[in-house]
């Protein structure tokens with residue numbers, strides 16, 4: 001029994017996580033979706049429960065994943081190309097929908113070129129591998145998503161060639177840039193666009209202006225990379241994300257098709273040269289299967305829809321429902337973090353209370369996520385509510401009513 005010695009060690013490691021309160025709870029299983037009816041938006045059936053749940057923990061901001069255009073595109077592509085790609089991109093695993101998607105997202109983001117990965121996570125890992133040379137220095141926001149932190153490790157960036165600035169603190173970023181040691185030829189400043197635990201966004205204009213001032217100091221300049229996975233599709237007047245909201249641009253943009261667009265997959269959008277370097281050097285592009293053609297085709301349909309009157313209509317409802325919920329929290333004197341993004345945190349600031357409230361909400365038929373240490377810093381324990389375009393006025397009223405009962 002070759003695992004007989006390893007298994008007990010792993011069991012005690014997981015037990016230790018449980019004792020520290022850091023272990024993940026068992027996963028709930030969604031067994032069915034009930035379409036919107038009358039004044040109510042969609043509901044979900046969960047294994048082991050007879051209730052119909054209101055889902056406030058989905059990243060599917062534009063509520064497109066059941067849209068007939070996406071389903072038809074996926075279905076047609078599955079019939080034309082099969083369910084899976086059969087090989088990596090370089091070994092004839094590139095299908096017409098991949099190329100169409102790259103064209104579509106480079107147009108949507110206003111970049112000369114783009115490459116599609118099987119997730120935003122693998123996009124960032126691949127990009128870091130492609131951009132890291134022996135004299136590259138990385139500077140990141142302290143609240144960056146795990147994929148960026150992991151990317152630094154995967155790309156073997158040593159401690160002396162990276163630094164971290166306090167969340168959204170441009171003055172501290174300036175200090176970090178001032179402290180870049182001699183001999184560095186390329187500096188990459190990397191940050192989330194929307195910070196998914198808080199719903200706030202990077203001060204993109206200020207970051208871009210600051211970095212421009214340091215550009216001449218380094219052989220390859222200072223490059224800004226923004227992962228706008230929660231912004232793209234969901235934020236800004238036409239869903240172009242944090243760039244549109246701020247009226248500024250990052251040099252390299254990373255995003256996902258798995259949130260606002262309701263499908264799956266990630267992308268890097270930038271200059272032709274950066275994208276070709278990514279294609280040649282990003283292991284997570286080269287050595288792993290791409291998205292299946294059905295996902296890629298559905299993502300094309302989603303980006304097109306997002307950029308149409310339908311998408312603008314979804315965005316308008318998303319905004320209206322977000323405002324309604326935020327106003328409800330404010331009227332009840334509950335603490336949140338300001339901003340128009342559909343991630344709306346309710347700051348509870350206590351681990352046990354956060355867990356208790358999330359489980360009370362579940363009993364009332366509401367799915368929400370509690371964020372506790374180490375996902376958020378201690379003291380910032382939060383319930384994260386995510387508004388989706390399919391939520392109705394009555395859904396938000398129901399949610400606020402449930403919160404009232406939980407808090408009374």
Ligand SMILES: Cc1ncc(COP(=O)(O)O)c(C=O)c1O
Nearest residue numbers: 119120121145192196229256258
């Ligand atoms: C900033 C950021 N980047 C990347 C991801 C991962 O996206 P994907 O599921 O496409 O890998 C997330 C998702 O939570 C995220 O918040």
